[in-house]
Structures are given as structure tokens and as C-alpha cells.
Amino acid sequence: MMELPPGIIYLVSCLPQVLSPPALVYGLDRICDFTFGVSLPEWSRIPAYILSFPVLFTCTVLATNYHDRRQAALRGAVLPPMFPSTWPGGLDVLAALAQNFKTGYMGDIMDNQCETLGHTIFTTEPEYTKAILATKFKSFAKGPMFWDQVHSLLGTGVFNSDGDVWKFHRSMTRPFFSKDRVSHFDIFEKHATDAINQLKTRLRDGYPVDFQDMVSRFTLDSATEFLFGKDVCSLSAGLIYPPSSPLSKDVAFENHPANQFAHAFSNAQIATAYRGRFGSAWRLVEFWTDRVKAHMDVCYKFINPILKEALDKKQMLKETETIDEKAEAKDREVKEGETLLDHLVNYTEDPIVIRDEILNIMIAGRDTTAATLTFVICMLSQHPDVLRRLREEILNKVGSSRRPTYDDMRDMKYMRAVINETLRLYPPVPFNVRTSTEPTVWPGVNGGRSIYIPPNTRALYSVFLMHRRPDLWGPDAHEFDPDRFLDERLHKYLTPNPFIFLPFNAGPRICLGQQFAYSETSFFLVRLLQQFSSVSLATDVQTAPPTEWAKSSGRKALEKVVIKGHLTIYAQDGVWVRMDEANPTEVV
Template identity: 55%
Template sequence: MAPPGVVYLSQRLPRVCAPPALIYLLYLLAKDFWAINLPNSLVLATIILSPPLALALSVEWTIRRDQRAAATLGAVIPPQVPHRWPGSVDILLKSLNNFKDGYPGDNMEPWINKLGHMFNVRVLFENRIFTTEPEHIKAILATDFSNFEKGPVFRFQMESVLGMGVFNADVDMWRFHRSMTRPFFSKERISHFDNFDRHAEDAIQQMKARFRSGHAIDFQDLISRFTLDSATEFLFGHDVQSLSAGLPYPQGSSTTPIGQAEEHPADRFARSFSEAQTAMAKRSRYGLAWPLLEFWVDTAKSHLGPINAFVEPILKDAVEKKRRDGELGLKPVNGQLEDTLLDHLVNYTQDQRILKDEILNMLVAGRDTTAGTLTFVIYLLSQHPRVLFRLRQEILAVVGSHTRPTHENLREMKYLRAVINETLRLFPIVPFNVRTSIGATTWPSKRADGKPYYIPARTRCPYSVFLMHRRTDLWGPDALEFDPDRFIDERLHKYLTPNPFIFLPFNAGPRICLGQQFAYNEISFMIVRLFQNFSSVSLDPDAQPSSSKPPPSWTNGSGRKSIEKIRPRTHLTMYALEGLWLKMDEGTEVE
């Protein structure tokens, strides 16, 4: 296959060459038919300048067209972020710098303060209408769902790794994936806790051994192993046993890890998958032009070796099992032969690509999202010991210090759910997302004249629940504080109940997360098990890599940035840069 940059340029070569070709044709006509001899230098200059001039005219024509269409509907064009360089390259560079070193969404703050919560960030001559308004996000996800799709740009950016899986699919392919997976997430399946308990016990015993030896652990690493093992067993019936590789020690430690963790296939998969997601997320800043930055090598695709080595044996085993069952004349009756989601999928299709794409998409959903949420739960509890004390009181009162929690126990623990929801509010696991409009539409505005905003057809519309969840006008003056009681006390009825679209950690509408309750169950179960065994949690700055600590400049920043002790980062999901290094004290009673 040709390099990405070559493919990109070849597809656009006719458009780029058309203006110079037209100028040269006019030159020949002037010379041969009208006997007009133009200076060669003028002709050459005109040919060279014709592509950027044509681009400028095209941009101006598009702006004028949208203004006329908006006026026809009694609407207005969204406010545009000002730029200094052609193509808003200065905005692009600022976005890339924030992606690399900044606090999530920090680059948006000046624009929000100046223009409001909805504006056009026009980058590389492409409209990107960004919003954190609940009514706009509601339209995208629910009330105008049929007019918004992931879109060709998103698929182009993600296809290297996610293929045509459910996260990357639209219309018929999305419905196909949805219909395949929905029946598997029944209450009976997601409330079966043997899987969680077995892996939680393994993780906690390793934690105790490490703490007793006087060392900190990277909780994010440990919990990612826990969720990978439980997810692969639940989804595919194939526990990859990543916890058996042993936990990493802090940098500079003279202690040798048990086993060869860096050689474990699950570790190679996790590292490559994370790097591939980072590469795909970086592409979103460039839009369609990302191949120019990965001209000779598809960076995301270059990480597929370890990913394929991890996934393909799982897929092969499932297909082989299906073949053997067929030879024996066994057919699924009431799902009895469908022990796992992969068994279920194989009964729908034998297409290797579809199955592989769905496996990778489900691993993002089943591993990364839950691990990230648990990481931020524990981080926030380390900073709020009073919340942890109250949470342990509830856990020990409802479940006890040793009993395995049941589904009914988890439903009874209101404060536990509030702690999880408040974490998801401050650190939603998918902080930024995007859809593309299919046809032109309008969104309500808060303008004095009441005119709505015009959204052109085929326009990318990024939105951020991360920034929406932190808005003081939506959540109250204490919106930046971690306070689980807001999901229990009068603030719940004041803010969230009348406007449920201000809280969207699992998306909404037809594409709402199918695994939402599964995630709540797994997160809740692990939190209960952790604090049945441990009474406190504290960060270990000595173990934390220096590059993962917030820079001194954050201290004077606005919002939560000034108080963070870790560096939140995003690719497709949110995570803590270089881990969450901490220590915990054992205890079975509330002090």
C-alpha cells in the first residue's frame, strides 16, 4: 500500500493542478488565437499563485454561501475564533501544544470567556463548530440524531486501528454492530461477579505484598491489568492473565520485578494500543490533512504488530470453537453455547475483519474506560480523606469487611454511586468527542435577538462533556470541587434533575454506552473490595516520575489545574500521564 502522504496528495492533485492548468490554457489561447503575447515572468507568477488564490476564493465563496443560507433560515453564523496566520496555523500549533503538555481543554478557556460556549474553530480552512452547550449536545446525540454521524473524517483518522468497529461506524454498519452486541449485556450477565472477584483478589494480594515491602505501586498500571484480565475473560472467554506479569517498580528502584513483565504479550498489547490511540487522537487536530504529518508511515498502523499478535489467537480460538460445535451438530439454544460476547458475535458473522474490529473496539470500552475511571476515583479519594472515610463507613455497614458484595449491595450504596458519578463529572472518561452534520441545521442560541446558529451540512462539530461538566452556570459555584454530595442533596434537584443533559459520562441517545451498567458494576465492585482491605490512600511523590508531575506554571493557572497533583491526559480516553503512584494502609475497621 502506498504511503499515507502519497495517497493524500494523489487524491488532491487534480484539484491543486486545475488552477495552474487553467491559467496555462488561457495563456495558450491568448497567444494562438488572440495574438496576445504576455511576459513569461507574468505567466509563471500567475501559474504559481493560482492554487493559493483559488483556495482563497473558495474559502470566501463558502463563507458567503453559508451566510446566505443562514439568513434564509433566520439564523446567524457562529462566532469565529480569531487567527493570525493563514489557515489558522497558529490555532493548530496551540492545540498541538495543549495536547502534548497542557491541561485538557485549557486552550479553549480564552475562547469560551470571549465568545461563549459555542464557536467556530476554523483550522486549515475547515469549519469545526465546537460546543459545550447541553442543548446542542442533546441535538447531536438525541433529538437530531439522524442528522449527525461520526463522519468520513473521523473514520479516516481512526480506521487504521479501529477499522469499522462500533465506535467508528455509521448508519447500517453501526446498527449491525449494535444489534450484535446489545443482547449480550443482559442484567444476568453483567451481574455475575465471579470474574470480578477472582481478578480483584489477585490484584489486592499483589498490592499488599508490594506495600508490605515498602514500595509504592502504579495504581493505573495495576487497575489496567485488572480490567484487561476481567474484560478479556468476560468478552472473549480468554483471560490473558496480565496480572501474572508482576507489577512495575518505581523508576530508579534496585528491586527486580518478578518475571519479565515487559515481555508479557498483554503488556506489549497495552503499550502498543495506547500509543496507537495517541497517534489517532493527534490526527484529530489536523483533520483531513493528517497524512502530511505521517507522510511515509501510518504511525497508528505501525503499532498493530503486538496488537494483532494479541487479538488474533483469541479470534482464532473462537472461530475454531464455532467450527467444532458445527461439526458436532451443536447449535445455540437460548444462548447456552454463547458463554462470551465473542461466541455471540461468531454466531452472527464469520467475517474476520468485522470480528477483529469489534474485539478492538470492545477492548477500548471494556478496559480503558473502566481503568481510567477507577484511576481517577482513587486519585480523588487520595486528596479527600473525609470522603474516603465516609465511603468506607458505607461499605463496611452494607457489605462488611470480608463478604463479597452482591448486585443488591451495590444498588443500596448511594454514596458509592455518588463518588463514582462525581469522578465521572470531573474526569469523564471520553472528555472530547465529535460528530459531523449530514444536512444543514440550526442550534438555539442565547443571543439577545434570539436568532439561532446556523450549522452547515458536512461540518465537523466537536463537543466536550469534560468542559460542560465543569461549568459553574450549570453545576453551581462549586462546580470545580470534588463533592459527591451534589448527587444526593438539593443540588441534584436544582441542577441535574431539570436538565439531565448536563451530565453525559456515557453519552446519550441511540448511541448511549451499552456497557454503562457493566462499568458501574465493575467499578463499584473493585472499590468495595479495595476498601474492605485498605483504610487509606496517599500519593507517593518520590515514586512518581518527575515528568508526570504538574509543571510549576500550573500553580498559577485557573480552575482545577492549580491544585492537581498528577497530569491528566487524553487520547481516545482520559488517563494519568505515567501513572498514579501511591501507597495504601491495610485496615478492616473504620477508625
């Protein structure tokens, strides 16, 4: 059955809203004619129909504002400030956001409005974020608009579900992120060794390496082996060459199945993020074709055979199970060596539900850790003193060749501080949103009035902007300084107010893979810095920010790469580096 184009679906859904104003005018005209024998003159009917749209829209807005102000007053609160707009429906704001998404510095527009109107309009206030994520968790959900925008990508997975569906997905995946499972490093060791060996070879050949691409392959292979029991072998395709090299145009490389999957997966996320700039009207931008679905179809061709194999295996086992074994299947603990996919088929045999959950976890397992590793290396390239100190800790703790254990990495305080400082300035999920499900009130802050949030209100929040606020982190908030997580600043700023640092979210939806991410990031950094002693940006290849950024204030003036975000943060065109191998006999 052929699907209707997205734009047609949107226009059909808008028909009630489009038809109701002229229908109201027509109905009132007929009532007046029937009751009083008075109707609109013929010449005035078309203007009346046309004027009915702005009149009804204005009346609706005024009535809604009056009702919301009354509800706020009854609760001793005020409404949050509105994002200033001069065009109907805030079209100028949408246009500005879309343009900023393409060419601007991430978060600029929202940050400017927060500076002018306070930290409520686009939430960067810890108390409000705490309310959304924790204290008033039941009053907020992902919401229908978010679901509509990302459904082509995430389906009904854990990141795109609410209520009982979310609880179901959460309960399915929780057992796979216990301490025992995230401290088994065989998968990390296998793929880290492969990635670092390729890195050495490419650097020895005289080429810089796109570190972001390399660690994305490392985390993709690690995540898919963790999830499926078999990896997609993206590292087997080889690392990319710089654009100036003729080898970068290798057709075989581009057509490698793992590269096609990875490119489609990334493009689907970019297309999904772009929808967020157009609200519920995104289908007008993708009028004839769902761009996300086109990319996801490529991903499904890769994943569906793996799902089918797992479900067929489950069916064969079911035929030999006893009644008692079937009853216990969903309640049993995870077996040693069992993959998440094996575990999921014990909960449901719906391939769509399983596929959606796998893809949700894959985004979390691949993109967030890859982003953290990318920006750690980006920061180390600009702070050789931090790199030297981090290597000293690694070599003192595990030496130049020993594989680190879970306890080793737990004891590396400076390593954790470097990772945390990177997560502070470059949180993997920089922007997020919830929708209120009922009327709720946020507490007043700094002597201000409490804030009334009407039902069905989208509450956008940004840990990216919150993590960079000087009033929360100190006057050096825009500087990269891992010691802030070790010295007196930790007790001055973070300890009294832990909600100023939320790289893994908080509350009931806090990231289940937090320790997995710390372990994978730490493990790779140990293995990398055991073998390399320096790193620098390859400025002859690296896409640099516009020169005018250097004249700006804050972190923007310090950036050496162009940061972007879809569902997660990344560097535009990669992070190209050159690295020096350590002396094999180096001992600290």
C-alpha cells in the same frame, strides 16, 4: 503487495486540488488565445501560476462563506463563530493544539476560546450537545475525517462506523450488556482478588504502587475474559516498580506477552489521538510509516490466534448443524456462559469485522473503567473525609469481607455519588466529534439566535469542559464534592437539565456498557476499601504538574497529577499511591 507510505498517499490524494489552480489559469489562457487571439505574456505565466493558489483559495472561501451566510439567513439563524487564526489554513491553531497536547493542561486552549467567544465554537453547550447526540441525531455522523484518523486503530468497529454498519455492530453487542449479564460478578471477583493481593504484597515490601497500572491490568483481564472466555493474564506479569527501583528495568517483565500487548494498545491510542491535531493532513506527520498500524500489528499477533480458534470451532459446529439450526443461529438468544466472541461468530465469519468489534469493546471495557477507578482513588487521596464516609457505607452495607451483590451496590447512594462526581470532573471520553451530514439548525440559547450548521461541518464537543462550567453546576463546580449528587444542588442543576452530565454519551449511541462500568467500578471499590483504610499520593514518585499550574484558576490549580487524553482520559506516568491496610477486626 507493498503499501505506499502514508505521506505519498496523502500527496497523491491532494493532486486534484494542487493541480486545479494552475490548470484553470492554463485553460483560461488557451481559451482567450483561441477565441480572441490574446494570451498571457511569457514573463507573466509563472507568476500567474503561483498566484493562482492563493487567489483560488480566497475565492473559494469567500464564496463558501457567502453561501453559508445566505443559507443561515434563510433559516433565521447565524453561523457559529470561527476559531480565530492568523495563519493560512489555521496552521497556527493546529500547532498550538499539538503543543498543548504534549505539554499543556488538557482543554486549556478550547476552554479559553469558549470563555471569549461563547460555548459554540468548541461545543460545551448542553442544548447543542443534545442536538448532536439526540434530537438531531440523523443529521450527524462520525464522518469521513474521523474514520480516516482512527481506522488504523478501530477499523470498522462500532465506535468508527455510521448508518447501517453501526446498527449492525450495535445489534451484535447489545445482548451482552443486559442487567442479568452485568450483575454476574465471578469475573470481577477473580481478578480483583488477584490485583488486591498483589497490591498488599508490594505495599508490605515498602514500595508505592502505580494504581493506574494495576487497575488497567484488572480491567484488561476482566474485559478479555468477558469477551474471549480467557483473559490475557496481564496481572500475572506482576505490578510495575517505581522508576527509581532497579527492579523497574526487568527485561522479563517488559517482554511479558500481556505487557507487550497492553503497551502497544496504549501507544496506538496515543498515536491516534495525536493525529486529531493535524486534521486530514496527519499523514504528513507520519510520512513514511503508519505509526498506529505498527503498534496494532503487535496487538493482532496476540488476538488473531484467539479469533482463529473461535472460527475453527464455529466451522466444526456448522458441519453438524441442520438447515433449521443454521437459519436460527443468528436470531437465537445468548446462551448461559457464552462469550461475546462466541456470539459474534454467529453473526459473521469475517475475522476482520469480528476483530475490529472486539478491539472497540475492549477499549470501552478496559480503558474507561480503569480511568474512572484511577481518578476515584486520586480524589480519595486528597479527600480523606470522603474516603472515611465511603468506607462507612461499605462496611455498614456488606461488612469487612462479604462479597457485594448487585442489590448491595445499587443501594450504596454515596458510592454512586462518588463515582458520578469523579465522572463529572474526569469523564472517560473528554472530547468527541461529529460531522454534519446535512444542513441543520441548533436552537438558540439564553436569548441568542439559532445556529446554522452547514453540511460536512465538523462539530467538536467536550463533556470534560461542559462538566466544569460554573454556570451549569454552581460556583463550586471545580471542587470535588460527591454531595452535589445527593443534596439540593442535584435538583437545582442536574434534574432540570440532564444533558449537563454526559459521561456515557446520550441518544441512540449512548454507551451500552454503562451499567457494566458502574458495576465493575463499584465492585472493585468495595473489595478494595474493605481491606484498606487510607490512601495517599506517593509524592516522591508521582509526576506532579508544573508549579505554575497552582497559580491558575479553576480545577487546573487543584490538580496533583498531570491529566492527559487519547481516546480516553489518563494520568501521565500513572498515579502512585501508598495505602494502609484496615484492621482485620474492624467493625462499624
